[in-house]
Amino acid sequence: MSHQLRPRRASGSLQVEALEERCLLSSAAYATALYHDLLHRNPAPAEVTGVVIRLDSGESAGHIAQGFTTSPEFQTDEVLADYGKYLGRLPAAAELAGWVAALQAGVPETQVEASFLASTEYFSRHGGDAAPWLNGIYQDVLGRNIDAAGLTSWTAELQTGTPRQAVALAIAASTEGEGVLVRSAYSDLLGRPPDQAGLAGWVNALQGGLPPATLRAMLASSEEYIQQRAGGLDAPSPAPVSDPPPSYSPDPDPIGVPVIPDPVIIDPGATSPGPTDPGTPAPSIPDPGNTDPGTTDPTASDPGSDGGGDPGAGGGDCGC
Numbered sequence: 001m002s003h004q005l006r007p008r009r010a011s012g013s014l015q016v017e018a019l020e021e022r023c024l025l026s027s028a029a030y031a032t033a034l035y036h037d038l039l040h041r042n043p044a045p046a047e048v049t050g051v052v053i054r055l056d057s058g059e060s061a062g063h064i065a066q067g068f069t070t071s072p073e074f075q076t077d078e079v080l081a082d083y084g085k086y087l088g089r090l091p092a093a094a095e096l097a098g099w100v101a102a103l104q105a106g107v108p109e110t111q112v113e114a115s116f117l118a119s120t121e122y123f124s125r126h127g128g129d130a131a132p133w134l135n136g137i138y139q140d141v142l143g144r145n146i147d148a149a150g151l152t153s154w155t156a157e158l159q160t161g162t163p164r165q166a167v168a169l170a171i172a173a174s175t176e177g178e179g180v181l182v183r184s185a186y187s188d189l190l191g192r193p194p195d196q197a198g199l200a201g202w203v204n205a206l207q208g209g210l211p212p213a214t215l216r217a218m219l220a221s222s223e224e225y226i227q228q229r230a231g232g233l234d235a236p237s238p239a240p241v242s243d244p245p246p247s248y249s250p251d252p253d254p255i256g257v258p259v260i261p262d263p264v265i266i267d268p269g270a271t272s273p274g275p276t277d278p279g280t281p282a283p284s285i286p287d288p289g290n291t292d293p294g295t296t297d298p299t300a301s302d303p304g305s306d307g308g309g310d311p312g313a314g315g316g317d318c319g320c
Contacts, residue, residue, distance in 0.1 A: 026230040027052045030061070033229035037189055038068040038220060040077060055233060061221035068220070069213035075103040078213075079112075086116040086140060088125065109212050110173050117141070117168035130155050133164075141172050142180060178206045182215070189219045190228070 031051035035043035054064055068074055079099040083091045091099070099112060116122060117137050126136035134154050138146040146154075154167055171177055182202045186194045194202065202215060219225055226233060 027055050027233050030055075030226055030230035030233055033225075034065060034068055034220060037229075038065070038216065039071075039073055061226060061233065062217065065217040065221040066214065069217040072100055072104065074213065075100050078103070078109065082113065082116050086122050087119070110169060113141075113172050114165050114169035117172070118163070118165035123164065130158050134167075137168055137171055141177050173207065175203055175207070178203045181206065181212055185212075185216050185219055189216065189225055190222075 028048050028051075031048045032043055034051065035041060035047065051064060055061070076096065079091065079096055082099075083089060083095075103109070103112065117140070122136070123133050126133045131151060134151060135146045138144055138150070154171075157167055158164070179199060182194055182199055186192060202210075206212065206215065
């Protein structure tokens with residue numbers, strides 16, 4: 001009988017080991033996908049292990065994804081992308097460090113984008129006049145040329161003294177502008193366009209204060225994303241994708257840093273930064289490894305949902 005029992009015990013052990021290995025591989029696949037899709041690089045083995053340990057300990061996928069999108073490394077990539085897209089160059093070390101510090105301090109991403117669009121350098125690159133500058137914003141933010149009504153409306157705003165930053169922010173944060181952002185996030189993370197109800201829901205959430213980085217964290221912790229990238233996890237399942245997403249009530253202090261809703265106008269291309277320019281302190285660029293999302297010590301709070309809703313409706317014109 002003992003010989004008959006051994007194969008059964010061995011078979012059961014192999015089944016458990018196979019299940020554990022499959023779960024480990026799925027969690028590791030999810031961790032790797034987060035590094036690829038949010039930080040655009042391959043993770044080190046220790047970073048993958050760190051995420052797997054956190055998932056195994058019960059930490060939610062939403063909390064982990066939010067740690068990625070609030071990390072200095074993620075924000076460094078954002079600033080580099082802004083310099084390349086809007087100013088056509090790499091930033092100086094002081095400029096890069098200053099803008100990352102501003103994001104870490106709570107300056108909203110849309111305010112940073114508007115600062116680039118309103119900068120003297122961007123304005124000069126687009127003819128140094130209202131019409132070509134406005135068309136440049138439409139092309140870079142909305143992906144199209146400005147229409148006649150929009151040109152007339154925004155030119156009148158500028159002529160009455162409305163600052164360039166306010167105009168740039170209004171265009172970027174318009175229904176059409178937020179719709180472009182939602183579609184881009186869907187394409188990058190889910191490989192598909194949003195449905196109309198989802199698009200409308202996410203646009204409303206963004207206009208209600210949801211940070212764009214949190215949108216990406218919610219999509220990257222949604223059941224749809226996890227199934228696509230890893231086939232599921234051995235941790236508690238994230239909330240299923242819903243249409244539209246749950247209403248968003250922004251936490252006044254979501255990650256323990258001061259919120260700065262209306263920062264001073266900053267020229268990212270200024271060659272002689274003043275005392276309010278984020279390039280002034282010129283700190284050394286943070287080592288992303290020090291606060292890497294692959295560590296076992298989480299640095300960000302849960303975004304409030306372990307799964308992004310299915311977001312997104314028709315972004316109309318930018319309010320022109």
